[in-house]
Amino acid sequence: MNRFLSNATNRIDAKGRVSVPAAFRAVLVERGIQELYCFQDFTFPAISIGGPDLLERYERQIVGEDPFSPVANEMSLLVHGGGVFMRLDSEGRLMVTDFIRDFTGIASDVTFVGRSDHFQVWQPQAFHEAQAAARRGLGLKRAGSS
Numbered sequence: 001m002n003r004f005l006s007n008a009t010n011r012i013d014a015k016g017r018v019s020v021p022a023a024f025r026a027v028l029v030e031r032g033i034q035e036l037y038c039f040q041d042f043t044f045p046a047i048s049i050g051g052p053d054l055l056e057r058y059e060r061q062i063v064g065e066d067p068f069s070p071v072a073n074e075m076s077l078l079v080h081g082g083g084v085f086m087r088l089d090s091e092g093r094l095m096v097t098d099f100i101r102d103f104t105g106i107a108s109d110v111t112f113v114g115r116s117d118h119f120q121v122w123q124p125q126a127f128h129e130a131q132a133a134a135r136r137g138l139g140l141k142r143a144g145s146s
Contacts, residue, residue, distance in 0.1 A: 002030050004114035009124050011109050017093035018110045024119055025092045036094075039083035040103045043127050047100050050118030055083065094121075 001023075008021040020028075028034075033051035041048050048054070058079045065072035088094055100106060104123050111124040122130075135141070 002027055002089055003116050004119040005116075007111055007113045007127065009109050009111045012096050012106075013093075016096050017089065018121075019091070019093050020088060021112050024112060024114070026090070028088075034087065036086045036088070037083060038086050038099070039079060041120065044076060044120070044122070045103060045104050046113070046120040046122045048115070048118050048120050049086075049094075052104075054118050055079070062083055096121075 002004070004021065004024055004027055008023075010018050010021070012018045028036075028051075031051060035052060036049050037046050037052055038049045039055075062072050062075045062079065065075065084099055086094065086097075095105060096110065100121060103142050104121065105126065106121065106123045111122040111127040113120045113122055113127060115136040
């Protein structure tokens with residue numbers, strides 16, 4: 001499997017690290033991703049994480065715009081000004097930095113959410129609320145509700 005799917009919640013340890021789910025680490029290995037591009041999501045209070053190809057995809061979009069346009073400048077502000085490179089440690093843990101905490105509101109637990117070619121880290125309650133809002137927006141009901 002070479003896509004990030006599903007979601008899982010893990011606790012942050014005393015040193016501020018959180019274990020990335022094994023299924024997500026397996027995708028990173030399969031794709032040969034060692035350096036992670038992390039940026040503040042454009043819509044949700046989440047950090048999106050992928051390989052350098054994720055940054056390149058957004059940069060191709062920026063290059064396609066008039067370099068003097070407000071759109072190109074706003075995109076660069078978000079993609080470059082709201083992004084950092086990070087690495088997992090040898091145990092497959094991600095350091096939950098102020099960059100992540102300040103944008104997401106994450107305190108003690110992290111929800112990892114698969115987004116096909118990348119994944120996101122969320123504050124667990126914010127993820128559940130966003131997922132419920134998405135279901136409502138699509139006119140879907142929760143399991144067990146009538």
